[in-house]
Amino acid sequence: MVLLTALPVALLGYISLTSFEMGYAWADREFVGLSNYARLWQGREVEFWPALRLSLFVTAVSVVLKLLLGLSVAVLLHRRPRFEVLATALLIMPMAVNPAIAGLVWKLMLSFDFGIVNAMLLQLAGVKIVWLGKTYALASVLIVLVWMHFPLSALMLAAGLRNIEPEPIEAARLDGCSEWQLFTKIVLPQLAPVILSSSLLQAILAFQTFGPIYTLTDGGPGTATTILPIYVYQTAFNLGSIGLAAAAAVVLVAIIMALSAGMLSLSRKEPA
Amino acid sequence: MTGRTLRDAFAATWLWLVCLFASFPIFYMLVTSFKTRAMLYEPARLLFSPTLDNYRVAIVRYGLHRYIVDSLIVSSLNVAVCIVLGTAAAYGLHKFAFAGKRSLMFSILSARIVPSIALVIPFYILGISLHLLDTYTILVIVFMVFNLPFVVVMMKSFLANLPPDCEEAAMLDGCSRAGALARIVLPQIRGGIFATAVMTFLAAWNEFTYALFLTSTNVKMISTAVVFFKTERGILWGEVSALGVIAVLPVLVLCVITQKYFVKSVA
Numbered sequence: 001m002v003l004l005t006a007l008p009v010a011l012l013g014y015i016s017l018t019s020f021e022m023g024y025a026w027a028d029r030e031f032v033g034l035s036n037y038a039r040l041w042q043g044r045e046v047e048f049w050p051a052l053r054l055s056l057f058v059t060a061v062s063v064v065l066k067l068l069l070g071l072s073v074a075v076l077l078h079r080r081p082r083f084e085v086l087a088t089a090l091l092i093m094p095m096a097v098n099p100a101i102a103g104l105v106w107k108l109m110l111s112f113d114f115g116i117v118n119a120m121l122l123q124l125a126g127v128k129i130v131w132l133g134k135t136y137a138l139a140s141v142l143i144v145l146v147w148m149h150f151p152l153s154a155l156m157l158a159a160g161l162r163n164i165e166p167e168p169i170e171a172a173r174l175d176g177c178s179e180w181q182l183f184t185k186i187v188l189p190q191l192a193p194v195i196l197s198s199s200l201l202q203a204i205l206a207f208q209t210f211g212p213i214y215t216l217t218d219g220g221p222g223t224a225t226t227i228l229p230i231y232v233y234q235t236a237f238n239l240g241s242i243g244l245a246a247a248a249a250v251v252l253v254a255i256i257m258a259l260s261a262g263m264l265s266l267s268r269k270e271p272a
Numbered sequence: 273m274t275g276r277t278l279r280d281a282f283a284a285t286w287l288w289l290v291c292l293f294a295s296f297p298i299f300y301m302l303v304t305s306f307k308t309r310a311m312l313y314e315p316a317r318l319l320f321s322p323t324l325d326n327y328r329v330a331i332v333r334y335g336l337h338r339y340i341v342d343s344l345i346v347s348s349l350n351v352a353v354c355i356v357l358g359t360a361a362a363y364g365l366h367k368f369a370f371a372g373k374r375s376l377m378f379s380i381l382s383a384r385i386v387p388s389i390a391l392v393i394p395f396y397i398l399g400i401s402l403h404l405l406d407t408y409t410i411l412v413i414v415f416m417v418f419n420l421p422f423v424v425v426m427m428k429s430f431l432a433n434l435p436p437d438c439e440e441a442a443m444l445d446g447c448s449r450a451g452a453l454a455r456i457v458l459p460q461i462r463g464g465i466f467a468t469a470v471m472t473f474l475a476a477w478n479e480f481t482y483a484l485f486l487t488s489t490n491v492k493m494i495s496t497a498v499v500f501f502k503t504e505r506g507i508l509w510g511e512v513s514a515l516g517v518i519a520v521l522p523v524l525v526l527c528v529i530t531q532k533y534f535v536k537s538v539a
Contacts, residue, residue: 004417005383011394026401069290076287089528090291093298096523098478098495101516105297108304108509116300116315123316151294208387211480215498229389236393237485249390260385 009253015246022240029243036247047223048248051231058138058227059206062145066202067195069146070153075183077154078161092151099148099211106144107132107216137217137224144212149205153198160194161187193266200263204256228252298520305513312509326510327518334501336515339494346408346493347476350415351469357416358423359465363453365424366431383421388481391417399486406490414482419472426471430464431457467530474523494519 016036020029040048073091081087094102109116110131118128131140169186177185188195210229213219219226219234226234232252236245304312306322330336395414399405434457442452458465483493494515501512 004420005386005391008391008394008398008417009386011397012390015393015397020397026397073287073290076283079283081284081287087287087291090295092527093295093524096474096478096527097298097516097520098523099480100484100495100498101301101519102297104498104507104512105301105516107507108513109297109300114313114315119315147293147297204385208385208389210387210389214484229387232389232393233485236396242393242397246393249387249393252387253390256385256387 012246012249012253015243016250018243020243020246022237022242032243036244039244040247040251045235045244047226047231050223051226051228051248052251054138054226055207055228058142058145058209059203062142062149062206063199063202065142065146066150066153067199069150070157070198071195073150073154074157074161077158091154094148095151097148099209100215102144102148103212103215106140106147106212110140132217132221134221134224137221141213141217141225144216145206145209148212149202152205153202156198156201157191157194160191164190197263197266200259200266204259204263207256207259208252298524301513301516301520304509305517307510309510326514329508330511330514330518334497334511335492336494336497336518339492339497340518342408342492343477343494346411346415346491347473349408349412350419350476351472353412354416354419354423354472355465355469358420359427359458361420362424362427362431363457366428384418386417388418388479392482392485395482396485406487408491410486411483411491411493414486415476415479418479419475422475423468423472426464426468427461430461434460470526470530474526477519477523 017031017033018029019032019036020026039045043049077084077087097105110118112118112128112130112132115131117131122128129136131137164187169182172182172186208229209227210233213225213227213230214233217225219230228248229252232245232249235248236242239245303318305326306324307320308323308325311317311320391414395410396405399410404410438460439452439456442456443449447455478495479493480495484496484499487493487496497515497519498512501508501515
């Protein structure tokens, strides 16, 4: 079972050291050492650094948004609202949708001419926005990412809230603490480990998102939404420079591994 | 107390707004799938006489049933392999102490988060070399990368909750270890195995990246079908929505059935 991942990762590492190109025989590859990495590092592949930077930006912003949205919902769900089961069922619906369809259904809703989002904007504010144009494409990508993954944060945080002891909260309430003080001084510190681990998990998910962006913008317009996974796919399967793409993919794997190592060391500290 | 009721009203409004945000695209897809092409230009119109044309075209002209059958075949085979191997591995990890157990657990966990867009490159090359591209076999094997670790982790947690006494008693009474596993241990975690199988199935059913690059004309997964609905006249939104509904419905039904476990698995 270890072989199942170790073998392809090793092979990926090896491919990144070759000049293998799509359409050539595997036997024709040349061993080129670290030159693929050098090309990426020196910025000779002009799209690599911008893609990496954009990936980090998208990851950071989407994690914060998912966390805020997830936390607000988790807190409200925790107060046992009416129709709690219905609310939960509606909330987790995005988790059931496959990534390609998620991208497409948003592409339909954000369409300039016949998208429902613009139809509503026109009614409410009298404006229409070119959602998938140069200026707003990145915002659209963020909306879709948050939509896809915030329910996971909400569920994890709601579970975290259930595990908090109610007694100190009651005691503080009797002592005259305001609800806001209760939340920031007692609840949040206890929730911190869950917040941290769910954020890391979300960062791991966001950093490797491929499907929804592939169908929503395909990295465009231009390179406005070309994040690292899109760059890897375009280099490998559109340009055919598989060796070079493998080097970029190794960078992607390395960053994901660093994030997950952080997550694992966190989960060890927690008494499970 | 008006401040309090005002705040409660605000809280409830926010909660339901977020619920609307989460569920609206799926309902919108459902509505769009019943619209004729002309009606697409009236996005906000909710009242109209529904048509099943999109479903008919998706099935008759684009062979949607082929996608469903292929997805069912790949996902079911993958579930079967993962459940058998994963349960065995979890039992081994649970029962026997051995060197490197901890690093084994780490590699199992890390397998689940390796980006598919990175691993698709070596799998693509293996697929070329072994002549496995565009076959059921390659997807069944490749999907193990993310599903097998999941089964192991889930099974291990179910096994950890079992009291060891029954199994030991059965073995004292002359049952073999395999016999004790089959007759005593597995029946007790039947519900857990079922829920795990459902979630494994859904992950395979919804997988996109590997399916997109490793298969094309022989094996057609429903998760990648949407890509083929782009024509030179643009995207066929009605048909895409019909396809989306067919792809998402079984998932929603299964999610509702296993909601209890589903919520537990992420917590």
